[in-house]
Amino acid sequence: MLINDEAKARTYLTNISYYRLSAYWYIFLELPQADHKFKEGTEFHRVVDTYVFDRKLRILLFDEIERIEISIKTRLIQEFCETKGKNWYENAALYTKPIHQQKFLECVDDETERTREVFIEHYRQKYNNGVRPPAWMVFQLVSFGQVSRLMKNLRSCPELKAVADHYGVDAQVLLSWMESLSYVRNTAAHHARLWNRRIPKAPVLPNNPQHAWLKAVPGPGEERKLYAVLAVVRYLLARFIPSTSFSAKLNKLLADHPEIPESYMGFTPNWRDEPLWEN
Template sequence: MKFEKPSVSIPDQIALLEARGMAVPDYAHATHCLQHISYYRLRAYWLPFEDAPQASGTHGFQAGTSFDQVLELYIFDRRLRLLVMDAIERIEVSLRGSWAHHLAMKYGPHGYLDPGLYHRPDRYAQAFAKLIEDLARSKDTFILHYRSKYDDPEHPPIWMTAEVISLGQLSMWYNNLKNRPDRQAIAKVYGLDESVLVSLAHHLTYIRNICAHHGRLWNKQVTVKMIVPTSPASLKLAMNGNTQGRVYNTIAVLGYLMDIVAPDNQWREQIAGLMDSCPLADKVAMGFPANWKNLAAWN
């Protein structure tokens, strides 16, 4: 099929929304938002307000829908992404440190480069090749200092490497460790089984990428799922086992991990405050259980 949709000016975009039944109380503000956010990005936030399609395929809006409601939902999602990114950043830094410290203490500063530590040689080769690329690109002072001062071993010790690799790469290095006791020792810091932490690191990489690229998060159908933890009890009770693939379980795990990596944080309170601030955000679509505010994790 040939794509034949025409380009549409911002005034015509507003006219189209009004024709479909959306109220636009402040024309100038709507023009500003469509200019600086874009019609296509905002489209994801007015989908919940649409009626069933007409025979022509056109979607009208439910009675009472306004542009301000769409913008409110967009702002809610933006604030949610910022909170999620804040938590993932702290957890990523902690996981880097735990990975580097365990392997450094057990195998030495450069032992992590021994192919014998890894289960899949092909994945090790892939991760090592990516590491070489990242190191070659790095302008970090500590990497430049190592190159200028040392030539044996050629590559930096693990505590420097840990500062260069991404969360996705860290997930691959950790997942590919051959010996379960190594994976388990790193996971023990977080009170989790290693299989859960392997799954979680992969999942958080996916969530982080959504946030970093400013994607819709609030009612996202998550395709890279994590193993739902069954321990410790405090985390198990906070989870919603009936809604795999929604963001609530991610939020619950982040809240648990934030208590470990950043004690006395106010992150859960900020999440609860955000949820209260936007009744338009359908909590069911996010996977929140009906009684979530009564769970111990949120009190």
Template sequence: MGVRYTHQAITTERQIDILKERGLLIDDVEQTIKVLDTISYFRLAGYWRNFEADHATHRFRDGCRFADIITLYSFDKQLRALLFTAIQTIEVAVRTKIIKHFALEFGAFWFMEENHATNETRFAANLAVIRKEVERSHDDFITEHFRKYNEPDLPPVWKTLEVISMGTLSKLYSNFSDATAKHAVAREFGLNHHKFLRSWLECLAVLRNCCAHHSRLSNRVFPVKPKMPERMPNTWIADFSFREQTLYPQLCCVVYWLNSITPENTFIADFKQLLIKHPSVQTRLLGFPRSWEHEPLWR
């Protein structure tokens, strides 16, 4: 049985007093007020947790400053922007490859045909979500389609898959029954088996949502972890001694994926530059192993 919540709202000044009482050093109170009036107390709380000596009392380690927390927050914000751009490239490519390989062999409306699904319940759930997502769309090619056609009740796959969410796309691919077609899409991205692409899509959907909703990436435990094959056709990692539910393996997948689409991409260089701009940020907060810079993928 829980306890009734009785705390009341407090002023920004009182928030600062609490942080001081817990041992956080604040050099400029006026500037801190401006920050807390722009970035909420509990959004920043996820970042200063790493600076606490005791999570029960929320006592800070000696010498910790509010400026250190803002530096980590700024790094995280810029990392999300960098990552979101990379995810956009991957997402568009995945949609295109699925449309290309599935539509030519299984027709324009395969996603509406139950015989192409491995699980009937998931098929029905996916189709219901697709209907809602298409109905919400205001894209010109969707509205123009419905002006002209009324049967079937959804546009063909090359239109529909452009407006469904990444999560729905992931579930649609996972539940598709033809392994050969799924393998063909996976090989487009340098993956030997569709089970890896299925896993990576599931993780990418979660990671994309984190970036889209401005959620913290540093020191985050992800609910799903990507399958990490030990051998890959293209340049990959050699050391697998990392924490599986951190950002690091997710970034490894993104980099590998991105390299298969646009080998000339600058993601690694941009990421390393971001670290140089924020020298106080520790890569261990992202789950990076000690010698990650020597990994073939990250050189």
């Protein structure tokens, strides 16, 4: 590897660490990578640029997925509270199995006990009777992953369908998307490499989406790359933020780092021409 500025390289390694940065130079290794031999002409600044790109990408996705998380939680609260009551999450009849109800209630109890949020402290003082808080409080405490598992473990019902309808997809598609988004969100939250990571459970690609989607969908094996998740983020954001700037932000990020190979993330040829990505 060529190092043109040793002082700058030393600063990066001192503050990022050799091991953390090493995750970003595997794409620059000759095959087999186990030999740890760099391709001829590989420069250290290319590794750093990949690291910086990944960091910016994580920040962008963490911010946008937060918006989606809040929106989905809000739809769940409104749809279920209107028909099933403010503590609907305690209703055993809504779950596919008793164990699922038990685990979610344990999660609620743990989060409620652990938190020092003012609204929960006030609730305890006002209702010191062991009654669990209403759903709109509980959903402030539980994580996106916990909500994703909750929805997956609920019986099919009109309320769940209404939540999915709000985003123009089937309930099973939305559940798949939430699982993928939760994984990406957690990866970003833990500052782990994201850009060329394969998603363990790829988001289901909808057959009949109600709004602009991909004409050229990722092929076999490609759906586990990040592009499919980026498309899901864009689709969902457009349902409740019509003026979303996500496409523009993503395009700018890629333009700022032109040496990043888009194919490693699963981008299809001419993806910018897709109606889904129109600003």
